[in-house]
Amino acid sequence: MSLVVVGSVAYDGVETPHGKVDRMLGGACTYISLAASFFTKVKIVAVVGDDFAQDDYDLLASRGIDLEGLERAPGKTFFWAGVYSADMNDRTTLQTDLNVFADFNPKLPVSYRTAPYLLLGNIQPALQRTVRAQMNGVRFAGGDTMNFWIRDYRDELLDTIREWDFLLINDGEARMLAGDYNLRRAAEKILDMGPHTLVIKRGEHGAILFQGGEHFMVPGFLLEDVFDPTGAGDCFAGGFAGYLAERGIDPGHRGIDHRELRRAVIYGSVMGSFCCEKFGVDRFRNLTRSDIDARYREFKAFTDF
Amino acid sequence: MSLVVVGSVAYDGVETPHGKVDRMLGGACTYISLAASFFTKVKIVAVVGDDFAQDDYDLLASRGIDLEGLERAPGKTFFWAGVYSADMNDRTTLQTDLNVFADFNPKLPVSYRTAPYLLLGNIQPALQRTVRAQMNGVRFAGGDTMNFWIRDYRDELLDTIREWDFLLINDGEARMLAGDYNLRRAAEKILDMGPHTLVIKRGEHGAILFQGGEHFMVPGFLLEDVFDPTGAGDCFAGGFAGYLAERGIDPGHRGIDHRELRRAVIYGSVMGSFCCEKFGVDRFRNLTRSDIDARYREFKAFTDF
Numbered sequence: 001m002s003l004v005v006v007g008s009v010a011y012d013g014v015e016t017p018h019g020k021v022d023r024m025l026g027g028a029c030t031y032i033s034l035a036a037s038f039f040t041k042v043k044i045v046a047v048v049g050d051d052f053a054q055d056d057y058d059l060l061a062s063r064g065i066d067l068e069g070l071e072r073a074p075g076k077t078f079f080w081a082g083v084y085s086a087d088m089n090d091r092t093t094l095q096t097d098l099n100v101f102a103d104f105n106p107k108l109p110v111s112y113r114t115a116p117y118l119l120l121g122n123i124q125p126a127l128q129r130t131v132r133a134q135m136n137g138v139r140f141a142g143g144d145t146m147n148f149w150i151r152d153y154r155d156e157l158l159d160t161i162r163e164w165d166f167l168l169i170n171d172g173e174a175r176m177l178a179g180d181y182n183l184r185r186a187a188e189k190i191l192d193m194g195p196h197t198l199v200i201k202r203g204e205h206g207a208i209l210f211q212g213g214e215h216f217m218v219p220g221f222l223l224e225d226v227f228d229p230t231g232a233g234d235c236f237a238g239g240f241a242g243y244l245a246e247r248g249i250d251p252g253h254r255g256i257d258h259r260e261l262r263r264a265v266i267y268g269s270v271m272g273s274f275c276c277e278k279f280g281v282d283r284f285r286n287l288t289r290s291d292i293d294a295r296y297r298e299f300k301a302f303t304d305f
Numbered sequence: 306m307s308l309v310v311v312g313s314v315a316y317d318g319v320e321t322p323h324g325k326v327d328r329m330l331g332g333a334c335t336y337i338s339l340a341a342s343f344f345t346k347v348k349i350v351a352v353v354g355d356d357f358a359q360d361d362y363d364l365l366a367s368r369g370i371d372l373e374g375l376e377r378a379p380g381k382t383f384f385w386a387g388v389y390s391a392d393m394n395d396r397t398t399l400q401t402d403l404n405v406f407a408d409f410n411p412k413l414p415v416s417y418r419t420a421p422y423l424l425l426g427n428i429q430p431a432l433q434r435t436v437r438a439q440m441n442g443v444r445f446a447g448g449d450t451m452n453f454w455i456r457d458y459r460d461e462l463l464d465t466i467r468e469w470d471f472l473l474i475n476d477g478e479a480r481m482l483a484g485d486y487n488l489r490r491a492a493e494k495i496l497d498m499g500p501h502t503l504v505i506k507r508g509e510h511g512a513i514l515f516q517g518g519e520h521f522m523v524p525g526f527l528l529e530d531v532f533d534p535t536g537a538g539d540c541f542a543g544g545f546a547g548y549l550a551e552r553g554i555d556p557g558h559r560g561i562d563h564r565e566l567r568r569a570v571i572y573g574s575v576m577g578s579f580c581c582e583k584f585g586v587d588r589f590r591n592l593t594r595s596d597i598d599a600r601y602r603e604f605k606a607f608t609d610f
Binding site: 086087181182183184185202205206208214215216217218219222223224225226259262263265266300301302303304305 | 391392486487488489490507510511513519520521522523524527528529530531564567568570571605606607608609610
């Protein structure tokens, strides 16, 4: 079943201990939609400038992604540049040029509005809310956010996530949102804010799913080399929501199949791990569903007892 | 089958965000042996001063621990004091008085020398080596070490662990010992140093077992409250080696049952998690094997997919 993805399509400049790329395709919407496209039909809503390259457009199209909602506006595409620390656990932003993204006001094409799945990348909470409001009969809607919105747009953010089925967030953001350092208690507080399903992403340390009074933990995949962690959290989100959409799981009202949610968390972890193996989106150029399923089985093998 | 444990028996002063205790029973040998005593017969080798309290002696005896190798020397017992950061991921040592521990020269009682299992707590590598040399026909021997020995006693440490079957070490120490930040590559380098079994402890993020070309990962137990993390790594070691000794698993020459090793890692994680729930060794005063097995089943429940 189809999944609508909303967020940034950007150009990124990234430097890690493994090398430097001055300008390459990036942005949350890009990573999410590429990852999800291995599971289900994806329809994106985003804006790019008139500098957006045909090659990049073609890459998204080659993955079967519906680009009707990809607006081209006069001006330049969103640009971000950053440099990672030696251990790649920290990064410093060097440059952020919002460009055409500054006026992004997502409008869903009519053909998107009845899609059953919605994944909102990290954008301003009020915009996320207007997208949710344009959908008719969405069955599983949610998304991501970040420290900036939690700190400075708290009320708007709370109004937005109150209507969500799921929230994907990293551990530091979960602690900040809940005002509690302990993740177990933080999760309880966040689940009282609206979403019935919460995934806390912990980078190299894996992820935790909270839903229906249970939790599920998965360690992070032990990569031999981490080339570029940019987009890994977004690819996690794409794998997670993409798998649920592929299976057509109808969460109904607070009645999600917990086993399928666990599998979705593993597929999210799988896609996040692939993302780190090459710069930018390069790992997805030749990735196959069979590679993905093989890594899913690896997760089973190294966690089973 | 019996397990010989060698290391410090100490008094600790600990301050965490949950409170402060000026003086309580502690030390690696204490934590290891208490944790292991829920699984198997433990025989300890350690030294205490003439201030060592009868109550503390009685606690160890009540767990069936063989105290023939607990030497009483004139002077004071090893004392350590430290304070934890607000998130309890860092601690600062405030005081270290080696006292009688400064001249610790472990001598194994004759009745210990044929025990099949040996776990060496974190002490000077040359001393660990003399203990290993006193054993006859030990089947599974290994232990722990720390950054100080890795940095300043590297050759001695390498001579010591060359003779070990297993090494338990935390992630920062593994990186330092191997000279490689990546844990997967660091593990390969360490396995070339002697031990055929390596467990990398990651605190709240769980543990990784490397053995026979495979690895196994377990997330850390998600505690509602962490009162005092002191000794958690030692309790992990005690649960790990204690379980293997209980099962009487004969590793033979590089032929350990990988499934049982995985279970041992879970029991290690279980004992480490209990340790954090109260100050010092308090959680072990009323713990039962049935509590332990219930938490083992919880690990299964929150990791299975």
